[in-house]
Amino acid sequence: MEKNKVTVALSGLNNIDSPGPGIPVIRGLKESRRFDVRVVGLAYENLEPGIYMHELVDKTYKVPYPSDGVEPFLERIRYIHEQENIQVLVPNFDSELFTVMKSEKILQEMGIRTFLPTLQQFEERHKSNLPEYGKKYGVKVPFSEPILSFQEWLGIEEKFDYPVVVKGKFYDAYIAYDREQVSIYFNKIAAKWGLPIVIQQFVKGTEVNVVAMGDGRGNTVGAVPMRKTYITDKGKAWGGITLQDPEMMKLTDKIISQTRWRGGMELELIRTAKEELYLIEINPRLPAWVYLAVAAGQNLPEALVSLALGQEVKPFHDYAVGKLFIRYSYDMICDLKSFEQFSTKGEL
Known part of the structure; x- marks a missing residue:
């Protein structure tokens, strides 16, 4: 069976100790029986390993962080699309999804397809909304509360038994065994991912x-x-x-x-x-x-x-x-020239 050629742009190339899904998704696409996939990588940092994995990623472009907003993202995607004729965009980070979902119609007008949850599906399964989600769909979920300050935790602490799980809105989760640990993890996660922080009963x-x-x-x-x-x-x-x-x-x-x-x-x-x-x-x-x-x-x-x-x-x-x-760690050898090119030009 002849494979259809398709160009797929995707993120999540940080194949490190806490890996993104990008490289595993690419491996699946490269083994497709249906498609002959040209992979366009989207990277946020200059040292994401996927940038330099040329046997898997055909071309990589640097993109602005989701926190920069919808417009800078769309401007960059337009440029990449002019060069590559992207047919499908696969965002692989939770933090990107809101930006891409909001841009879905504009991307479609450009000829770029996505297949993502709706905004309602995305919002209702947030960690801070999980108790309501459990009630609505009849699913067992641990008791949890979102908090905006450590002071707020002191007001609801008696509702929980230690240990509790302290969770960021996108990533990171730590088991806290006392009030002091909740304070440490609250500050650590809030500094990285913002608020709210979710406190979940440990199961x-x-x-x-x-x-x-x-x-x-x-x-x-x-x-x-x-x-x-x-x-x-x-x-x-x-x-x-x-x-x-x-x-x-x-x-x-x-x-x-x-x-x-x-x-x-x-x-x-x-x-x-x-x-x-x-x-x-x-x-x-x-x-x-x-x-x-x-x-x-x-x-x-x-x-x-x-x-x-x-x-x-x-x-x-x-x-x-x-x-x-x-999983295993692997030392990939790259040339400084490649790193310099990506750092200065934003594409490799």
């Missing part, structure tokens, strides 16, 4: 995750559950194994059908000793471990591009159980 159990894709009409395109086998001090999976788990699959289908989720997602769950599943977070995009799903037989990055292009996608029904991923 003891095994951390399990699902990567999934919704078609926007209530159907699950694909879903693969896994258990983390090795977790870094930042709470990131450094190893994981695919599971056969009907309850996790049932919960995923329930959430996607009720919310009519559009695009990739990751469910972060805790299974307690009583075999109860608690939803602790919904990440509104494909996670950094998505290549495990590809290896298990569900090429979700390929499905995402197909859906963005308006193509029919048959749902995946099977995946290989017992597939294991193990």
Whole structure:
């Protein structure tokens, strides 16, 4: 079967100890049976490893931070689009999604397709809104409260039992065992990601995750559950194994059908000793471990591009159980000239 040529621009090239999803998504696209993909990388920093992975990324451009606003982002994308004729844009960071979703119609007029959650879907699954989300959709979630100051915590502290989890609105989560630790983590996360900070009741159990894709009409395109086998001090999976788990699959289908989720997602769950599943977070995009799903037989990055292009996608029904991923560090050697070129010209 002849593959269709398609140009996909994507971010998340920071393949470091807390990796972005960009490189795993690209690996999935490069293994596509449907597409011959030209990959255009979008980078924020000069030392994102993906910039220099020329076997995976064909060309990379520097882009402004999402915090700079919609206009600088669109101006840069227009320039890149003139050079590359982007057909599909895949943002891989939570912090970019709002900017890209707000720009969806303008991007479409330019000829650039996306396949993202709606603003309502994005907003209602925020960590600060999770208790309401749980009530609305009948999903168990740990008790939590958003706070805007440490003083506010002192006023609600008695509602919680230690330990608690202190979470940033986009990233970072720390387990705090006393008031002093809450103060330290509050300041640390607020300085990096802003407010609010979410305090969540710690639920003891095994951390399990699902990567999934919704078609926007209530159907699950694909879903693969896994258990983390090795977790870094930042709470990131450094190893994981695919599971056969009907309850996790049932919960995923329930959430996607009720919310009519559009695009990739990751469910972060805790299974307690009583075999109860608690939803602790919904990440509104494909996670950094998505290549495990590809290896298990569900090429979700390929499905995402197909859906963005308006193509029919048959749902995946099977995946290989017992597939294991193990991350590793790798010293990539680059020339200073390449670094200098990207630093000065903003493209490589």
